[in-house]
Amino acid sequence: MTPPQTSQPQSPEPPAARVIAALDGVGVRRYTTGRVILDGIDWIVRSGEHWALLGANGAGKTTVLRLIGALMFPTVGTVEVLGHRLGSVDVRELRAVIGLVSAAQKVPQDATGHTVVLTGATGTVQPLWRAYDAATRERAHELLAELDCKELTDRPFGVCSGGQRARILIARALMADPSLLLLDEPFNALDLPSREDLIDALHRLALARPELATVTVTHHLEELSPAIGHAVLLRDGRVQARGLVAEVLTGARMTACFGRPIEVSRHEGRWLARSGRS
Template sequence: MDENTGCGHGRVVAALDGVRMSRHTTGQVILDGIDWTVRAGEHWALLGPNGAGKTSMLRIVGATTFPTTGTVDVLGHRLGRVDVRELRARIGHVSTSQRVPAELTGHTTVLTGHSGTVQPLWKAYDAEVRERAHALLAELQIKELADRPYGVCSGGQRARVLIARALMADPGLLLLDEPFNALDLPSREDLIDTMRHLADSRPELATVTVTHHLEELSPAITHALLLREGRVLARGAVQDVLTQERMTACFGRPIEVTRHAGRWLARSGGFA
């Protein structure tokens, strides 16, 4: 296992120590012996085969579930000793499975990030909050979606609206659960550009992105963690983790990894 976690100078945003998670009903172990630290300004990719435990890791870091054993600290608070509702309000979460009413406009959808609700709470949005929502839409280069119903937005547009929504709370940690799911190539590239912009414009923001494809990783990604069967196979600086040997071990078949201009490519086949 790679113990390198980069420079190590940033403020700790999330720390998992000896985390184990098992199903209450069957006792099946989902995560086992997880040690992981995320610091401010770090951008992590979380990769592994289906069933490796990636979503469970994200839920624990997002304070939406608790480990069976071990400790979890997020944004300076330990799970089990903090009101998780207040903690969740400081964590941005983006998932293509999020339920957003189709009739809400892009601006209204972003506004709901301020109140942390699915439906808008109009009394909670003063002029400053409304302007902040407009500013985020402009920052992510989707201000034309302000009056467009969410239901008719493309997949890429929805993803960027959801990121703007997550940023309304000015989170210290942004979690993205397969944000590139079902996007076409132009939409994927737009979203990658968005992630690179966030890394540049918010130097203290830490992000964790769950993905299946190296091609979806932004050049801003600094770190990677490989999960296999609920255990950490490797973690650390992205260039040390995303190697042919480690990717092959993680996914159980020969995988060739290349990098060009900060972008990654993985392919499987009968190469030498």
């Protein structure tokens, strides 16, 4: 007699990655001069994806970041962020749940690291002390520890190094528990040890928060952490290439994007680009 067959338990299907940001036919034109800043941009960022946004100065990187950060509107096309289309949502509420880190952010230089992180809960430059309960204050401590800078809790922001400031600002951006974290040239003017500390911190962050999506604007492949899995190349306001890093960050595509011979190599998840011979 054939023994009865028993059904094997089925592993649950992994949840489908949700769309975090979507640009469809997006263009931006400067009204005063008629200059085209972006033209025909199509791009989708999904939960858990980590994107690098690369291109020469003036390529349109910061404009793209401002669009998905709900800081500006497109001239043509549509931008949807966290399920909301720009133009049909209160962007102030949307901005409150998007993490943004930029060297241009205004931060009181005499505020301690902990105070700066606290202001992320209210989205303000100056702290609103009555708005921070014990749980909020403790969360700020936890985020400083997560970014490996808890020793900066009582240190004035103005005397912190560039790398320390960057990690404090990332902790601040995480206070709102965002699904999307935008990093606008976070490695700007960092020395080598500070750069490597920040890369390590971002890599750990990606591993610890599997649903978080990030977009990093940078000029240098060496600044990309091993967590970066996707890349977009912009040139003159248009997408040159987008997709998996192994398919986008090639010598041929980088050469076409930057307009000079570039050789690209990768070692243990880290990238290196250098000018090749013409």
